[in-house]
Amino acid sequence: MKKILLLVSILFSLTAAADESAIKLQQGAGLDAVTRNCSTCHSLDYIPMNSVFQERKGWEATVNKMIKVMGAPIKPEDVPPIVDYLTAHYGK
Amino acid sequence: MDRRNFLKNTAGGVLAAAGGLVLPKHVFGASPTTNLNELPAGTVASAVLESLPGKRPLIKRSYRPPNFETPVEYFNEIFTPNDAFFVRYHLSNIPEVSADSWRLKIGGDAAQKPFELTLEQLKRDFEQVEIAAVCMCSGNRRGLSVPHVPGVEWAHGAMGNARWKGVRLRDVLNKAGIAKETVEVAFDGSDRGVLDATPDFVKSIPAWKALDENTLIAYEMNGAPLPHWNGFPARIIVPGWTATYWMKHVTSITLLTQPFKGFWVNTAYRIPKGKFPITQQFVSQENETTTPITEMVVNSLITNLKPNQTFRLGQPVVVKGIAWDSGYGIRLVEVSTDGGMTWRDAQLEKDYGRFSWRQWSYAFKPSKKGSYSVLAKASNSQGASQTFEWIFNAAGYHNNVVQQIAIAVT
Numbered sequence: 001m002k003k004i005l006l007l008v009s010i011l012f013s014l015t016a017a018a019d020e021s022a023i024k025l026q027q028g029a030g031l032d033a034v035t036r037n038c039s040t041c042h043s044l045d046y047i048p049m050n051s052v053f054q055e056r057k058g059w060e061a062t063v064n065k066m067i068k069v070m071g072a073p074i075k076p077e078d079v080p081p082i083v084d085y086l087t088a089h090y091g092k
Numbered sequence: 093m094d095r096r097n098f099l100k101n102t103a104g105g106v107l108a109a110a111g112g113l114v115l116p117k118h119v120f121g122a123s124p125t126t127n128l129n130e131l132p133a134g135t136v137a138s139a140v141l142e143s144l145p146g147k148r149p150l151i152k153r154s155y156r157p158p159n160f161e162t163p164v165e166y167f168n169e170i171f172t173p174n175d176a177f178f179v180r181y182h183l184s185n186i187p188e189v190s191a192d193s194w195r196l197k198i199g200g201d202a203a204q205k206p207f208e209l210t211l212e213q214l215k216r217d218f219e220q221v222e223i224a225a226v227c228m229c230s231g232n233r234r235g236l237s238v239p240h241v242p243g244v245e246w247a248h249g250a251m252g253n254a255r256w257k258g259v260r261l262r263d264v265l266n267k268a269g270i271a272k273e274t275v276e277v278a279f280d281g282s283d284r285g286v287l288d289a290t291p292d293f294v295k296s297i298p299a300w301k302a303l304d305e306n307t308l309i310a311y312e313m314n315g316a317p318l319p320h321w322n323g324f325p326a327r328i329i330v331p332g333w334t335a336t337y338w339m340k341h342v343t344s345i346t347l348l349t350q351p352f353k354g355f356w357v358n359t360a361y362r363i364p365k366g367k368f369p370i371t372q373q374f375v376s377q378e379n380e381t382t383t384p385i386t387e388m389v390v391n392s393l394i395t396n397l398k399p400n401q402t403f404r405l406g407q408p409v410v411v412k413g414i415a416w417d418s419g420y421g422i423r424l425v426e427v428s429t430d431g432g433m434t435w436r437d438a439q440l441e442k443d444y445g446r447f448s449w450r451q452w453s454y455a456f457k458p459s460k461k462g463s464y465s466v467l468a469k470a471s472n473s474q475g476a477s478q479t480f481e482w483i484f485n486a487a488g489y490h491n492n493v494v495q496q497i498a499i500a501v502t
Contacts (some may be wrong), residue, residue: 040287043155045155049153050243052134070291071290072289
């Protein structure tokens with residue numbers, strides 16, 4: 001029993017229990033692609049936190065960094081709607 | 093008499109007459125412009141005060157990975173309470189480590205006798221030491237950059253000061269046998285990315301820094317075990333250097349004969365070469381244009397005044413704050429109450445060691461009603477001081493721009 005508890009405590013990942021579901025991004029075309037892709041690895045508050053001061057090329061660089069450096073498996077067809085959404089709603 | 097000398101004489105004369113105080117040490121011909129930005133509007137809108145398990149309410153910058161900032165009020169204390177200490181992670185898979193099952197592996201191609209330690213062995217087999225030191229995220233104040241740059245948009249609170257207890261890293265490395273070809277020592281912690289493809293957060297430091305008597309493997313802060321969110325059961329402490337090297341939940345220490353190649357050292361946490369007054373360099377990781385961030389720059393913070401706070405005429409105003417550098421020692425803190433025209437020395441409080449921040453205070457009695465622009469500027473024993481304009485770097489590091497707070501006397 002002790003071993004099982006130990007195993008559970010090791011395997012249990014704390015994903016900041018605080019309420020991430022409270023984050024409300026602006027509605028708009030591309031939000032679905034953003035939610036589906038970006039929230040795999042991080043909460044979506046990274047987006048409003050980084051606004052509003054980036055132009056399209058800034059958001060484009062961020063999305064590309066997520067794919068090329070962080071290994072995000074974003075399908076090529078999802079990239080334009082994500083960048084369009086970020087630029088339209090959180091871009092300068 | 094030129095304009096500068098005229099201003100110098102009159103400003104000093106007027107102040108001396110009005111306050112009966114000594115002449116200011118440094119006088120500018122005109123008020124300097126300090127350019128600290130406001131936080132981005134979206135940063136302000138998405139910040140909330142929330143508690144992680146075991147923590148008091150802190151300023152939430154992001155939920156996952158958790159990035160939570162300490163409110164400035166806590167910096168009125170010399171040591172930052174463990175449950176108010178800031179939280180910073182890059183990757184969101186953060187296992188809760190059990191003290192019993194935790195093992196620390198010491199190995200690498202430059203380790204002659206690789207071995208493993210339990211927490212008990214770590215505490216028992218090596219001399220225990222305690223050091224007071226500032227732990228500050230490289231990107232502290234990124235959110236105040238002009239212009240804004242992307243990242244976690246911290247204000248002033250991605251830092252804290254604590255008493256760190258542990259053992260010297262060099263004692264542990266010596267037990268493994270350090271090959272003379274050792275160039276770097278790398279640390280890995282138990283946190284990792286959601287995806288296998290995400291670069292694991294692994295950091296290295298130069299061998300000479302790993303062998304510094306102040307570099308520790310710590311298991312206590314402020315007399316208590318490390319909180320989970322600050323690296324339980326053990327983390328690396330590199331006093332004077334930014335917190336990126338202070339690996340939390342450390343599980344492996346690797347002695348290397350070749351410079352470490354990994355995203356978080358090779359590409360991230362870099363500053364442009366030659367732009368900052370830094371003494372300790374990480375030479376084995378330098379490239380043509382950039383070098384890893386290492387030491388903190390001289391900095392200070394006013395901790396007890398809120399913007400537009402009002403005071404009654406006739407009441408003394410006490411300005412309190414903290415100042416720190418990378419361990420050369422704070423020599424002087426100067427305060428201006430007239431927008432930077434004239435400066436007076438603040439009183440330095442008790443010294444808790446060269447890696448701790450130093451508290452200071454300055455009292456003055458406003459002679460008339462109106463707005464007062466209060467600034468504070470620290471200098472260290474090397475003569476390095478703070479800047480009035482941020483030295484641009486794309487990652488938003490080393491923001492030691494002199495802070496300016498307006499107060500009103502009514």
